[in-house]
Amino acid sequence: MVIKGEPNITVGILDNMPQVAGNFKGNFYNDYYGSISGKFSAKIVEGKILFTYRNNRQISSSREIKFTGGHKATFQLFDVTVGSSFHWERKETQIFKGNMILKVRRKGIIAVINEIPLEDYLISVISSEMNSSAPEEFLKTHAIVSRSWLLASLLEKNKKHTLSKSKKIISNKEIARWYGREDHDLFDVCADDHCQRYHGLTKKISYKAQKAVQETRGLVAMYRNKICDTRYSKACGGFTEDFKTAWANKRIPYLTGISDGPIQRSPIKTEKDTINWIQSKPHAYCNVHNKNLLKKILPDSDRKTQNFFRWKVTYTREELENIIKKKSGLDFGKLKHVTPLQRGSSGRIFRLRIAGSKKSIVIGKELEIRRWLSPTHLLSSAFFVTAKKDHRGEVKSFTFHGAGWGHGVGLCQIGAAVMAYRGFSADKILKHYFKGIKIQKIY
Ligand SMILES: [Zn+2]
Ligand SMILES: [Zn+2]
Incomplete structure (x- = not known):
């Protein structure tokens, strides 16, 4: 398979703003209005985009306005929210190259x-x-993974039956829910963690990242x-997971669980297997506790999570009841x-x-369980x-003994970095x- 040259991709930077402002550094070109530079602002007035630049000149359009960036031209956007709804949320001026497109959202x-x-x-x-x-070999690995993930999702976007849609199946006994790569309608990907950051x-473009992508x-x-x-996640915990545990019921051969280490093991089959596995400390690429090594691999925001290979969380019964009530909206009494059933x-x-x-309900899939x-x-x-139970046989507290960080399907990021x-x-x-893939150059 060969794609005709490198494709362009559209990234949604701002998608929820009554108005925006920025600055064109260098020349930007619009089909109808020619060359434009300097400060600008834009908002929606009576269903149309109203774009204002240099001394109150205005452009108006009911659908979209596109500005093509010249060689070396960049544009700034003021007050872009980053880390939306996380504790590090803040506003900053961001800089981009390429083209800028304005569209009416609603x-x-x-x-x-x-x-x-x-x-x-x-x-x-x-x-x-x-x-x-x-x-370096880890950055190269990730460049190939990010590129494949993106192109596969762009190609799938045009299909009717897609495996990557979100789905919620509810009966009064069972809730099965998974979260897909929702198709963005005005652009290919968003700029947040939902797609890729x-x-x-x-920010400063790292020379090593640039080299890894170019090579x-x-x-x-x-x-x-x-x-x-x-697909990829932070740390598998010693064995990777099957696609169907996190998303639709389909077996994808190259997204099927494997041993993440030099010693091959068989997949988990029984509850006893699970308990033995989680209580063991197997040789696995992501079984790493060296702080210096982790510091080199993980971005700052992820470094607080240190015991990810094997972990333990305890709640009093009341605490867990409150969490579940808040997250699910259901009162289990x-x-x-x-x-665990499957x-x-x-x-x-x-x-x-x-x-x-x-109440008694069966819930799934993996992310919904983690959320609840x-x-x-x-x-x-x-x-x-x-x-733990009291003398009357009532539960006082629940302890979760766990392994790994994330859905575990596909590439284990920490394991891959250690392999490199x-x-x-x-x-x-x-x-x-x-398993079973080939690496191929498609443009
Ligand atoms: Zn997105
Ligand atoms: Zn792993």
């Missing part, structure tokens, strides 16, 4: 979109998602002549049991029964539960996590 709300060549987008993403002191040229230009993971949907290869639960005095059982998110759904440290090439790392 009544009174404007969307600002950055259109750029895919490889430029990747350089910015790898710079902001990864620590620049991470090993993108800040254009705002892997056009390279993607392929399986049976199709670009792979290369006095909690009695939290029982697990995937890595031990991650995708069907879990929660039983209380008023923590004020934020439980690190993973690979856990077993123990309960030990001298494995990007090619070897990718073929370890995605």
Whole structure:
């Protein structure tokens, strides 16, 4: 499979603003109005975009206005919110190159979109998602993974039946829910963690990230002549997970659980297997506690999470009742049991029964389970539960004994970085996590 040259990609930068302001540094070109530079502002008036520049000159359009950036031209956007709804939320001026497109989102709300060549987008993403002191072969691995993930989702967007849609199936006995890559309608990807973190040229572009993207230009993971949907998460916990534990019920050969280490193990089958596995300390690439090493791999915001390979969380019964009530909107009454019903290869639960005095429900899949059982998110759904009871046999507290961080499907980021440290090439790392793939240059 070959794509005709490097595609352009559209990234939604601002999507919820009554008005925006910025500055064109260098020349930007519009088909009708010619060359424009300097400060600008834009808002929606009576359903139309009203773009104001130099001494109150105005352009108006009912659909969209596009400005093509000249060579070396950049544009600034003022007051862009970053880390939306996280504790580090703040506003900053961001800088981009490429084209700027304004669109009407809805009544009174404007969307600002950055259109750029895919490889430029990747350089910015790898710079902001990864620590620049991470090993080179790891950055190359991630460049190929991010590129494949993105192209697979762009190609899938045009299809009717897609595996990457969100879904919620509810009966009075069971809730199964998973979160897909919702199709953005006005652009290909957003600039937030929902897709991949993108800040254009705002932060310093790391030289190593740039080199990793350039050296892997056009390279993607392929399986049976199709670009792979290369999922990734932080740390598998020693064994990677199957696609169906987190998303639709489909077996995807290259997204099926594997041992994340030099010693091959078989997948988890029984509850006893799970308990033994979580209580053991297996040789695995992501079984790493060296603080200096982790510092080089993880971006600052992730470094607070240190015990991710094996972890433990305890709640009093009342605490857990309150968390579940808040997260699910359901009142289970006095909690009695939290029982795993079905697990995937890595031990991650995708069907879990929660039983209380008023209600008993089965929930899934892995992310919904993690969401219900923590004020934020439980690190993973690979856990077993123990309960302490009082003399009347009522539960006093629940303890979750767990393994891994994230859904565990596909590439294990921490494991991959450790492999790179030990001298494995990007090619070897990718073929370890995605069985049966080929690496191919498509442009
Ligand atoms: Zn998104
Ligand atoms: Zn791992």
